[in-house]
Amino acid sequence: MNDLLQLFQPFGVITKLVMLRAKNQALLQMQDVASAINALQFYTNVQPTIRGRNVYVQFSSHQELTTMDQNTQGRGDEPNRILLVTIHHMLYPITVEVLHQVFSPHGFVEKIVTFQKSAGFQALIQYQSRQCAVQARTSLQGRNIYDGCCQLDIQFSNLDELQVNYNNDRSRDFTNPNLPSEQKGRSSQQPAYGDVGMYALEMPNAAAIAAAFGGGLPPGISGTNDRCTVLVSNLNPDKIDEDKLFNLFSLYGNIVRIKLLRNKPDHALVQMGDGFQAELAVHFLKGAMLFGKRMEVNFSKHPNITQGADTHEYMNSNLNRFNRNAAKNYRYCCSPTKMIHLSTLPQDITEEEIVSLVEEHGTIVNTKLFEMNGKKQALVLFETEEEATEALVCKHATSLSGSIVRISFSQLQSIRENQ
Numbered sequence: 001m002n003d004l005l006q007l008f009q010p011f012g013v014i015t016k017l018v019m020l021r022a023k024n025q026a027l028l029q030m031q032d033v034a035s036a037i038n039a040l041q042f043y044t045n046v047q048p049t050i051r052g053r054n055v056y057v058q059f060s061s062h063q064e065l066t067t068m069d070q071n072t073q074g075r076g077d078e079p080n081r082i083l084l085v086t087i088h089h090m091l092y093p094i095t096v097e098v099l100h101q102v103f104s105p106h107g108f109v110e111k112i113v114t115f116q117k118s119a120g121f122q123a124l125i126q127y128q129s130r131q132c133a134v135q136a137r138t139s140l141q142g143r144n145i146y147d148g149c150c151q152l153d154i155q156f157s158n159l160d161e162l163q164v165n166y167n168n169d170r171s172r173d174f175t176n177p178n179l180p181s182e183q184k185g186r187s188s189q190q191p192a193y194g195d196v197g198m199y200a201l202e203m204p205n206a207a208a209i210a211a212a213f214g215g216g217l218p219p220g221i222s223g224t225n226d227r228c229t230v231l232v233s234n235l236n237p238d239k240i241d242e243d244k245l246f247n248l249f250s251l252y253g254n255i256v257r258i259k260l261l262r263n264k265p266d267h268a269l270v271q272m273g274d275g276f277q278a279e280l281a282v283h284f285l286k287g288a289m290l291f292g293k294r295m296e297v298n299f300s301k302h303p304n305i306t307q308g309a310d311t312h313e314y315m316n317s318n319l320n321r322f323n324r325n326a327a328k329n330y331r332y333c334c335s336p337t338k339m340i341h342l343s344t345l346p347q348d349i350t351e352e353e354i355v356s357l358v359e360e361h362g363t364i365v366n367t368k369l370f371e372m373n374g375k376k377q378a379l380v381l382f383e384t385e386e387e388a389t390e391a392l393v394c395k396h397a398t399s400l401s402g403s404i405v406r407i408s409f410s411q412l413q414s415i416r417e418n419q
Contacts, residue, residue: 003050004028011039027060046209046223046276051142052088052151081130082157083137085123089274091149091256091315093307096172099123102145102152107132111162113171126162148323149315209276212330220283226275228256229300230282236291237265242312245270246319247396248389251408252284252333253277254322255314257305266293271305273322284335289386290393319397319404332408336389338365338382339410345376346401354378357405358395362387366415379415 004026008014012035018027030036036059043057083103087094096112103109103125111126127133137154144151164173168181209223217223232245242258245268249255254273261267272278278299285297305311314320321329342354351369358364363383370377382388388409396407 004055007043007048007050007055008039011035011042029064042217045217052153053142078156078158079130079134080156080158081127081133082159082162083125083127083133084155084157085125086153086155087121087123087145088151088153089149090121091304092146094121094123094145094150095169097169098145099125100172100174102140103127103136106136106139108174110175111164111171111173113162113164115170124157124159124162209327209330212327218280218283218333221279223276223279225279225299227299227303228272228275228278229302229304230270230272230278231298231300232268232270232285233264233266233296233298234293235266235268235295236293239291240268242268243397244393246312246314246317247393247407248285248290249281250314250319250321251329252280254320255317257307257311257313257315259305259308259311262310269300269302269305273320277322280330280333284333288336288389289384290389292386332411334409334411336385336392337409337411338385338388339412339415340380340382340388340392341408341410342378342380342405343375343408344403344406345378346403347376349376349378349400351378353400354380357398357400358391361391361394368415379410379412381415 004017005014008028008030011030013031014028015031016027016029020026030039040057040059043055048055048057085099094114096114099112099114100109103112106127108128109125110128112123114121114123116122125133125136127136133156137156140152141154142151164171164176164179166181167173167177167179173179209217230249240260242260245258246255249258249270249272252272254277256271256273258271259269261269270281272281282297282299285295288295288297307313340358345354349369351367354367354369355364358380361382364380365383366379366381368379370379380388380391382391392407392409395405398405
């Protein structure tokens with residue numbers, strides 16, 4: 001219920017909410033028609049999700065809700081001992097071993113088969129009894145396998161028995177350990193990501209977007225893109241590296257991993273946290289100048305970047321900006337400007353130290369050091385957007401007297417003395 005309220009609170013006051021659990025539906029009444037229209041229009045462009053499942057919003061034929069006791073014992077689908085599991089936001093590889101570790105606490109798992117479909121990565125999991133499958137679905141639906149990703153969407157399958165031919169990373173019959181491995185004795189290693197943990201979902205992404213943009217979207221942003229990986233080209237190969245790209249692209253969303261293409265040294269792939277963040281990056285960075293080159297930023301044909309020796313991992317980096325205050329960070333998204341904003345500065349910092357930190361990157365027109373909520377911050381105005389971009393790319397996340405400096409673009413046009 002709280003997840004549902006979070007989706008609609010940015011648009012106005014919610015007066016009534018009726019949950020129709022037997023139908024997997026809800027009726028929600030806003031204080032006025034304008035708020036309801038704004039919410040509906042917004043979620044036409046941005047797909048809302050609750051616990052990893054898509055939610056669909058439309059007007060009800062009811063003009064007014066009367067709240068009453070609800071009998072919510074009905075079940076939407078027929079229980080079965082075989083579960084169909086879809087995994088959303090799959091940022092780490094999921095194997096039979098991982099799934100077995102997640103599902104076996106709820107009963108004896110006989111067989112697991114995994115496969116890739118248009119809906120994403122899916123698995124069929126067969127329990128010894130229907131009761132175990134029901135218990136697993138109740139406990140695990142909507143949970144994450146790893147912190148912040150790999151969400152479980154679980155339905156009952158209509159199959160009676162799973163057919164397993166091989167015991168390997170993609171299928172396993174736990175009742176018959178003597179089945180051959182399809183891979184002729186070679187099994188791919190599952191990377192160690194620590195113990196499998198269960199974590200509650202954070203605020204749905206769509207709700208953060210709604211709160212950031214006041215129920216609208218920035219001009220030119222559709223909100224419907226689902227491609228997470230961005231191809232960046234026309235880079236300066238002598239000056240660019242993965243961390244510099246991270247510093248720039250992390251303004252628009254969380255970064256999963258980055259890969260510089262060795263056979264095309266002026267190209268790189270950047271995998272963002274989701275399709276909306278990738279769309280922001282493409283929209284705001286297309287044609288930006290960096291290190292004397294005009295960057296090209298487009299969606300990649302690759303849905304994600306395969307982890308390897310030549311990829312840099314940022315999934316668990318505490319420098320990702322959108323883990324906290326996502327709505328505020330979305331609100332600050334813009335194309336590169338001539339002005340940078342520096343925060344998390346040492347309390348005893350001077351304007352001279354700010355200048356010496358960034359002056360190698362271009363001509364500084366003006367600076368201002370100020371305090372907000374008891375914390376030191378600064379604005380630096382450069383002569384060009386390219387100089388400001390270079391300063392951000394090179395100096396964001398550097399250490400200054402023990403503080404990790406955070407830099408973003410400011411949308412202010414000039415520095416006034418009374419700011």
